[in-house]
Amino acid sequence: MTIETDRLRERVAAELLRTRDRTALLTEAVDDGDLIRQHSPLMSPLVWDLAHVGSQEELWLVRDVGGRDPLRPDIDELYDAFKHARRDRVALPLLTPAEARRYVAEVRDKALDVLDRARIDGGRRLVTDGFAFGMIIQHEQQHAETMLATHQLRVGAPVLTAPEPPAAPSFVGGEVLVPGGPFTMGTDTEPWALDNERPAHQVQVPAFHIDRAAVTNAEYAAFIDAGGYDDPRWWSAAGWEHRQTAGLVAPAHWQRDGDGWVATTFGRTAPVVREEPVVHVCFWEAEAYAKWAGKRLPTEAEWEKAARWDPATGRSRRFPWGDETPEPRHANLGQQHLRPAPAGAYPAGASPLGVHQLIGDVWEWTSSDFHGYPGFSAFPYREYSEVFFGPDYKVLRGGSFGTDHNAARGTFRNWDYPIRRQIFSGFRLARTA
Numbered sequence: 556m557t558i559e560t561d562r563l564r565e566r567v568a569a570e571l572l573r574t575r576d577r578t579a580l581l582t583e584a585v586d587d588g589d590l591i592r593q594h595s596p597l598m599s600p601l602v603w604d605l606a607h608v609g610s611q612e613e614l615w616l617v618r619d620v621g622g623r624d625p626l627r628p629d630i631d632e633l634y635d636a637f638k639h640a641r642r643d644r645v646a647l648p649l650l651t652p653a654e655a656r657r658y659v660a661e662v663r664d665k666a667l668d669v670l671d672r673a674r675i676d677g678g679r680r681l682v683t684d685g686f687a688f689g690m691i692i693q694h695e696q697q698h699a700e701t702m703l704a705t706h707q708l709r710v711g712a713p714v715l716t717a718p719e720p721p722a723a724p725s726f727v728g729g730e731v732l733v734p735g736g737p738f739t740m741g742t743d744t745e746p747w748a749l750d751n752e753r754p755a756h757q758v759q760v761p762a763f764h765i766d767r768a769a770v771t772n773a774e775y776a777a778f779i780d781a782g783g784y785d786d787p788r789w790w791s792a793a794g795w796e797h798r799q800t801a802g803l804v805a806p807a808h809w810q811r812d813g814d815g816w817v818a819t820t821f822g823r824t825a826p827v828v829r830e831e832p833v834v835h836v837c838f839w840e841a842e843a844y845a846k847w848a849g850k851r852l853p854t855e856a857e858w859e860k861a862a863r864w865d866p867a868t869g870r871s872r873r874f875p876w877g878d879e880t881p882e883p884r885h886a887n888l889g890q891q892h893l894r895p896a897p898a899g900a901y902p903a904g905a906s907p908l909g910v911h912q913l914i915g916d917v918w919e920w921t922s923s924d925f926h927g928y929p930g931f932s933a934f935p936y937r938e939y940s941e942v943f944f945g946p947d948y949k950v951l952r953g954g955s956f957g958t959d960h961n962a963a964r965g966t967f968r969n970w971d972y973p974i975r976r977q978i979f980s981g982f983r984l985a986r987t988a
Contacts, residue, residue: 560676567670567688570961574695575663577890577959578608581702584714587652593645595708597977602652603634603644604702608695609659610634612666620687621669626661637938666691681935689747689961690935696959703890703957704977706821707808713822720892720956723899726830727768731908732988733857735762738864739871740856741928742966751940752966754930755871758856762988765853765861768898768911769919769983770844773829775836776816778844779805789847794839797974807835807976820894830897832917832981838949838973841920841982853985855923855950855968862906862913862953863965874965875906875913881960886915888960895956895981914963917981918951925950925970943970955979 582590582605590602599607610630617623625631632638633647650658675685706715736759742748743755784804787795797803805811808819809827816827836844845851853861863871872878876885885904887896895916905911913919925940925948933941948970954963957979971978 557676563675563685564670567675567685567692568667570692571663571667571670571688574692574699574959575659577699578605578659578695578702581699581706581715582652582656584706585709589709589711590652591645591649593642594705594710595977596642597975598701598705598708599641599644600649601702601705602655603647603649604698604705605652606630606650606655606658607634607636608698609655609662611694612659612691613662615687615691616666616669617662620673620682621665623665623669626665627658630658684746686747687935690749693747693749693959693962696962699890699959700955700957700962700979704979708977709822711822715821715893717891717893720831720887720894720896721900723830723897724902725899726897727899727911728766730764730766730984730986731861731910732762732764733760733861733864733908734866735760735988738860738869740859740966742964745873745964745966747961748964748966749939750932750934751925751927751968752964753932754928756929758860760856760860763853763857763985764988765857765910765985766850766983767909769832769895769917769981770841771829771898772816772827772831772833775806775833775844776827776829778847781847783843783847786847789843790839791842793973794842797837797839798843801974803837803840806833806840828894828897830899832895832898832912834895834917834955834979834981835976836920836980836982837976838920840976841980842922845982845984848984850984850986852920852922852982855921855952857985858913858919858921858952859965861908861910866907872965874904875910876904881914881963886912886954886960886963887956888915888954888958888963890957892956895979913953914965915954915958916956917953917979918955918958918969919953920980920982921950921952923950924948925968940968940970947972949973951978951980 681687740758741755818827924946951969
């Protein structure tokens with residue numbers, strides 16, 4: 556056993572603990588009635604998410620990596636995300652909150668024992684660099700963001716609190732030119748990168764302009780006030796059909812208040828903050844706004860080049876600010892704040908070209924469909940991403956205030972249906988140079 560392996564085990568153990576603390580906070584903030592209730596047909600009951608993260612941890616760490624006997628093979632199908640749609644999960648014979656907590660605790664004890672004993676520094680690809688553990692850590696962190704979205708849809712007294720996001724030293728606006736040319740997209744070196752982020756490959760991107768900040772509440776309100784939701788000129792055919800069918804008139808959770816707007820955030824209603832990025836808009840809304848503004852959404856390749864390309868060296872960084880793991884000064888991540896921060900609030904996280912807050916705050920819609928990169932190979936199972944490839948899903952990038960830093964790499968890819976807006980989604984604009 557090497558010093559590097561010891562450090563990796565310590566890191567994995569610390570991340571498992573930190574991640575479980577967030578899961579516990581999100582599930583212990585409400586009573587059992589709220590845990591088993593379905594707050595929206597778009598979301599699972601919180602108690603399903605809780606047991607599901609334990610089930611995945613058992614399948615991959617306890618059974619596969621550890622070779623241990625199953626704890627609860629009888630519940631495998633209940634917590635298989637592909638067996639039951641979210642809207643149907645509330646009717647399943649799920650574990651009770653008390654049973655779910657006991658189950659995830661027992662799984663965690665066994666997983667930590669596996670961590671102490673299993674080889675994690677080579678051999679099987681699944682365990683090289685602790686990948687299986689990193690995959691499970693990120694999986695639970697992704698469900699923490701999903702559970703946070705469920706909390707946003709929950710009706711009742713507020714139960715979550717967090718400090719206000721930092722103020723911006725100065726407002727950031729305008730756009731920057733990203734020169735044309737090749738850059739390396741994706742990764743071969745990030746040890747916990749998931750299959751759809753691989754392999755690294757060179758992409759030729761023509762010159763383009765991209766906004767220095769995401770579209771703000773004030774800017775989006777101007778679109779509404781200009782009749783943007785009532786004018787089909789700005790909407791694609793599919794977008795206009797959805798706007799009419801869904802009755803969209805403003806971002807989710809916004810309500811009129813005289814001449815202005817208020818928004819309800821985790822049970823608290825307050826005026827929208829003009830300088831903060833707009834959040835809870837779907838792809839069709841983002842696309843319509845972009846056309847109204849005389850611009851467009853960036854492609855996924857443009858977004859990643861703006862976030863990673865270093866004009867001084869030509870190399871692709873891990874993050875806009877460099878290769879350093881995100882710290883609180885860089886980005887609004889990890890549910891440390893419960894809403895986006897104003898444009899310009901994280902100058903330390905800006906890219907060399909001066910593009911701000913590409914990581915954190917809001918997931919940013921791109922114009923790209925979700926596909927595998929050239930040379931893509933599913934690992935360790937097709938259902939993580941390959942089954943979603945195709946024109947039905949649009950790619951989002953950058954992470955939100957609800958995203959953990961482990962799932963906010965410059966290469967990390969999120970995807971969802973273009974109608975979805977319960978997620979913490981916003982956007983920024985681009986235009987061809």
